[in-house]
Structures are given as C-alpha cells and as structure tokens.
Amino acid sequence: MGRSKLEKFAVIAERENVIQEGDERYANLAGKWREAHFKNNNPLVLEIGCGRGEYSIGMATLFPEKNFIGIDIKGARLWKGSTMAMEQELTNVAFLRIFVEQLNEHFAEGEVDEIWITFPDPRPKDRDIKRRLTSPRFLKQYERILKPNGLVHLKTDNEMLYEFTLEVLQEQKKEKLFHTSDLYNSDLQEHTMGIYTTYEKRYLGEGIPIKYLQFQL
Template sequence: MRLRNKPWAKDYIDAHPQYIIPTPEKRKGDWKGVFQNDNPIHIEVGTGKGQFLIGMAKQNPHINYIGIEAYQSVIVSALEKLIEEDLPNLKLLDVNAENLTDYFAQDEIDRVYLNFSDPWPKPRHEKRRLTYKTFLEQYEEVLVKNGEIHFKTDNQGLFEYSLQSFSAYGMLLTFVSLDLHKLEDENNIMTEYEEKFSEKGNRIYRCEVQFK
C-alpha cells in the first residue's frame, strides 16, 4: 500500500492529546484510569482510517476502545473522524504494535481485533504477519484469561495461515465464516477495506479465537 505523505500529520496529532494519547507507555496498567471507568477494553491493531472502531464505539458505549496505527499519515484520518464524533470511549495510539507489551499490562485488555492486516505473502516476511506466533505471545500477555482475537480478511492465504498459526499455538476456534457477508449480520461493522473488497465481490473471511 502506497501512503500519501501528509507533512502536517505530526503537528495535527500533537495538537489533540485528548484523542491520540501521547507517551502511552506511561499509561501501561492504568487504561481504565484513562477512560475513568471499569468497562471492558478492546483494541484494534492496525486501525487504519478508523471507520471500524468509530462504528464499534458508537454501537457499544459500554465498551472502551483503543485503536493502534503506526502510520501518522493514516491515523490522522481516524483522528478527524473521532474529533467529529467526540466519543468518550475511544482513544487512539500512534505506535507500532510490535511493542504492544510496552503499552499494556498483563490481563489489561479484553479483546483484540485484527482487520484486513497486511498479508505479507512472501515467506521471508512471515514474522511480520500479525498472526505470527510472536504477536500471539503479546496478545496472550495483555489479554485477560480466555481473551479473544477477532480476525477479518479478504485474503484467503492469510486466513488459512492464521488458522494454522492459531491452532499451532493451542488456541480454541469459537467461530469461523468463509463468506461473512452471506450471514447478513446487521451488527457487523465494516472497515474501509471491507467495503471496498466486498463491492468487488471478494469473499470476506472471519474467525474468533480464544486463548485457553
């Protein structure tokens, strides 16, 4: 994916610390304090332009959401949406998910969303896939006991790889759909990529897996 450079992005992000949390490593272990309530916390790794989490936060005001996106030129689009909606149960982090345990304490998160992650199809890039075992180790550490990962993609190869990775890690598969949109689930919040791919007729794959 080629990203359009937005030289103003950093200044825009820095001007809105109430939405994109600065120095999130200092908040480790105190995210319920950030939200000022004891509601469950769900995170999305690779938030992109934010459509999914904006929809989820509006649909579920009793759940706190944190969106993680490493590219400033992308996360500013999510920031613009969040400023417009001003949702108290959604925060954003401008950080790299490779260091997830730097920002969240053990058992601090209730669910992880992985939506349309980069498939990194070349074998030499396997370790970059967000369902590779080293990422699963981090998710397991920050998630509560029996915490879940909800995963969506249009990439069949990544989906098959991820199912194998989850199985090899000893996770429990609790839901799987090989054609999500045939279910006509009115609660399904689509990402920007999901809308784009489904309009082209691409099949959308989804699964829910749980750490034992």
C-alpha cells in the first residue's frame, strides 16, 4: 500500500528539492534560482503542471547542463517526482508547489529560458476558457518570465485544446510557430526528446495521436 497523502506532504516539507509555502526559500528565489538554489548559471527550464514530474526528470537526465523546475499544486504528485530525482541523484531538477497563476511571484522578468506544458487539463467548458494553460492570460505570464526568443512547448492528446491554442497563437501572430496534430508521424518528434509520460503512453496505446506545438512569445 502506498503512503497516504498526509505522509507524502510531511515528507516533501523536509526535502531540499521541493519548495512550497512554509519553506523559508518560498518567497525568496525570484530572480535568484540559478545562484541561490542550483548554484550555477545554467539555462532554466520550467514544466508547467508537471504532475509526477516525469518530463522534468527525463529532461534533467538528458541535459545535466540545464536546470529544471517542475511546477504543480498537487503535493502527492510532487512527492513522486522528488522521490525519482533523489533516487537518480539528480541535482539539476527541483519542484515548486504553486498555482500557475502565481508564476510572476516566483520568477523574475526574463529569468526563464524555456517552458514545457505537458498534457494539461484541457478545460473543455466555455466558462473555463481563461483557465486553459494556453489562454491569452497565461501566455502573457509566460512572456514576462521568458527571455527574449524563449521557447514554449505544448504536448496534448486533446484536439480541442490543440485547435484552441493554435487559434490563439495565430491571432497573436506569434513567431516561429511549429505544430502537428500527429507528433509521432511528423518530423517534429525529435523536439520532444523521446520522453513519454504515463498518460502519453496510455493515449498512444489507445491509438490517440499526440498533438505538439512549439512557439516563441
């Protein structure tokens, strides 16, 4: 039987690779993630809505010369990612427990080099359009914390979210926009580095094509 959520919450509260409210570092890392947490000057990559952190872990393994931060509000999920990072002795990945709406409180303008959004909740109801992680209000947040020409990547199984995001980006005339509605039958799959999340494997097993967009803000 797995650990209960309360046990996991207690564990991550003591972990060096998890930053959350109540931690003395929580409000003091904006603009200082490289020097204060990672102790280097390497590029900084975020995974928004990281869940169990599988993509963050995968990227951290492939690119030891970069720093990765998985962001999610679910403590039990972050416990899994932080545990995997510790087991693999990865020092270039951390996890931040916040709502996405709080990004500007925790990252300085132009601090981030790249953002990944992997299989987010598509928020299919019209009343939830503003809560979609590729809605204009979130894109504005990403644009503030990204360096000029910083990349954003979206992977999703959801056709509606893919089409919505594409429409938003085309309306805003975003540059260097690459996209495909069937990633693994396209020439863009090399950009995703062969990393698969648990959900992605499930969707592929069900014959659902994976959609992918890469763009600059």
